[in-house]
Amino acid sequence: MDNQSIQRLSTQQPDFESRLNALLDWESVSSAEIQQSVDSIIADVRRRGDAAVIELTRRFDRLDVQDMSALTLTADRLAQAWEGLPEEQRQALAVAADRIRAYHERQKPESWSYQEADGTMLGQKVTPLDRAGVYVPGGKAAYPSSVLMNVIPAHVAGVEDIVMVVPTPDGVLNELVLAAAHVAGVARVFTIGGAQAVAALAYGTETIPKVDKIVGPGNIFVATAKRAVFGQVGIDMIAGPSEILVVSDGGTDPDWLAMDLFSQAEHDEDAQAMLISWDARHLEAVAESIERLLPTLERAEIVRASLSRRGALVLVDDETQALSLVNRIAPEHLELSVEEPQRLVEQVRHAGAIFMGRYTAEALGDYCAGPNHVLPTSGTARFSSPLGVYDFQKRSSLIQCSPQGASTLGRTASVLARGESLTAHARSAENRIDSDKH
Numbered sequence: 001m002d003n004q005s006i007q008r009l010s011t012q013q014p015d016f017e018s019r020l021n022a023l024l025d026w027e028s029v030s031s032a033e034i035q036q037s038v039d040s041i042i043a044d045v046r047r048r049g050d051a052a053v054i055e056l057t058r059r060f061d062r063l064d065v066q067d068m069s070a071l072t073l074t075a076d077r078l079a080q081a082w083e084g085l086p087e088e089q090r091q092a093l094a095v096a097a098d099r100i101r102a103y104h105e106r107q108k109p110e111s112w113s114y115q116e117a118d119g120t121m122l123g124q125k126v127t128p129l130d131r132a133g134v135y136v137p138g139g140k141a142a143y144p145s146s147v148l149m150n151v152i153p154a155h156v157a158g159v160e161d162i163v164m165v166v167p168t169p170d171g172v173l174n175e176l177v178l179a180a181a182h183v184a185g186v187a188r189v190f191t192i193g194g195a196q197a198v199a200a201l202a203y204g205t206e207t208i209p210k211v212d213k214i215v216g217p218g219n220i221f222v223a224t225a226k227r228a229v230f231g232q233v234g235i236d237m238i239a240g241p242s243e244i245l246v247v248s249d250g251g252t253d254p255d256w257l258a259m260d261l262f263s264q265a266e267h268d269e270d271a272q273a274m275l276i277s278w279d280a281r282h283l284e285a286v287a288e289s290i291e292r293l294l295p296t297l298e299r300a301e302i303v304r305a306s307l308s309r310r311g312a313l314v315l316v317d318d319e320t321q322a323l324s325l326v327n328r329i330a331p332e333h334l335e336l337s338v339e340e341p342q343r344l345v346e347q348v349r350h351a352g353a354i355f356m357g358r359y360t361a362e363a364l365g366d367y368c369a370g371p372n373h374v375l376p377t378s379g380t381a382r383f384s385s386p387l388g389v390y391d392f393q394k395r396s397s398l399i400q401c402s403p404q405g406a407s408t409l410g411r412t413a414s415v416l417a418r419g420e421s422l423t424a425h426a427r428s429a430e431n432r433i434d435s436d437k438h
């Protein structure tokens with residue numbers, strides 16, 4: 001059992017709690033050393049702008065460039081990537097983009113207002129951000145799907161200026177990423193990544209425009225930098241390594257489930273993949289599938305590392321205990337691989353995205369089902385939501401008093417303001433009481 005790739009847990013084990021906590025605790029991976037290095041990168045970019053970005057890109061992505069033009073891709077270059085793709089890939093990108101757009105159109109909030117009996121109008125006006133910065137990860141793997149997932153909701157929200165950054169280690173451009181940027185309607189791409197890209201978007205440089213908000217997932221350097229610049233700009237969330245939590249009733253093919261776990265484990269050595277079941281024999285079968293199928297993967301080493309560090313097959317007493325664990329873990333992706341997912345989903349309170357039934361592989365959501373794949377991780381689904389149109393918009397309150405409304409509200413405001421000893425507030429409100437009768 002010891003030399004197996006994935007840990008085995010049971011709620012009956014006396015040390016279950018501490019072992020589970022160790023698996024869930026990703027934040028502790030963010031060491032003081034990383035924080036220090038990110039702080040100094042941000043300070044450098046603030047101080048020296050483009051020169052720092054160029055130097056840091058040389059150091060971390062091994063790109064030997066002299067000026068920012070070599071780190072800039074124009075709309076023409078993106079169109080060229082689109083034209084050069086095989087038809088099958090163009091088709092797949094277009095289908096995914098259409099489905100993601102259709103889903104996000106439904107999220108679009110409307111401005112609203114209503115009128116009170118005395119003619120006072122109250123409402124809420126929704127406006128898009130002027131400029132959004134989209135971080136597309138590109139260190140260990142390139143993510144064309146993340147381009148679509150980040151850019152399309154911004155467009156649907158009405159953002160006019162979208163600046164995309166994506167690292168291209170060793171100068172290798174990924175044509176699918178560029179084509180996805182084209183199909184999603186991006187006009188400007190800078191081939192930079194890591195904390196230096198986040199800092200450039202947050203503070204602006206001679207070449208890179210300062211944005212209002214930075215969205216998109218990334219590694220620990222990206223996440224730490226986003227946390228550091230929050231306040232200077234908005235951010236969507238701190239997205240950690242990918243996670244999957246599967247609840248299985250024992251009726252799904254163990255090979256399918258093993259591959260579902262691998263699908264997230266292959267992102268990163270820090271990714272988390274867990275399966276919970278109350279069927280001990282089924283867990284054994286999944287363990288056997290894992291051992292047999294793991295060597296067949298292209299990214300077997302990453303998967304092995306991730307499963308041994310943050311992977312687990314968890315035996316619980318029953319369905320109730322499984323659901324209570326789900327709500328405690330608040331996973332990024334939850335697969336309910338059970339006969340009656342509708343019944344179970346009623347009891348799920350915290351999860352980024354819920355994949356219901358044996359046929360709904362999480363991987364479909366990563367690419368083309370329609371909902372966003374940028375999701376809260378590390379338990380933050382307790383208080384945050386998938387990336388969406390609402391992340392690219394803000395709301396302003398609208399208040400228009402009729403003369404009568406100003407009198408009624410003025411009396412109430414005056415009392416409250418005097419209670420706070422704020423006499424200018426009180427007199428400002430009182431000035432308008434019965435002003436139409438003078």
Ligand SMILES: NC(=O)c1ccc[n+]([C@@H]2O[C@H](COP(=O)([O-])OP(=O)(O)OC[C@H]3O[C@@H](n4cnc5c(N)ncnc54)[C@H](O)[C@@H]3O)[C@@H](O)[C@H]2O)c1
Pocket residue numbers: 037060061136137138139140141143146167168192193194195196217218219220221222239240241242267268271373374375
């Ligand atoms: N939540 C989501 O929707 C989602 C989607 C796709 C990917 N992801 C996650 O995003 C992450 C992508 O990570 P990645 O590394 O492949 O790409 P990345 O683009 O996030 O990071 C690459 C950059 O990290 C910087 N970097 C690397 N080593 C450094 C060092 N020692 N010091 C300072 N900077 C350094 C470099 O500048 C490099 O450009 C993975 O964890 C993956 O699971 C999440």
Ligand SMILES: N[C@H](CO)Cc1c[nH]c[nH+]1
Pocket residue numbers: 143145146241242243264332366373374375
């Ligand atoms: N599973 C990732 C989010 O956690 C998204 C992704 C992109 N490509 C494949 N998967």
Ligand SMILES: [Zn+2]
Pocket residue numbers: 242263264267366
């Ligand atoms: Zn994925």
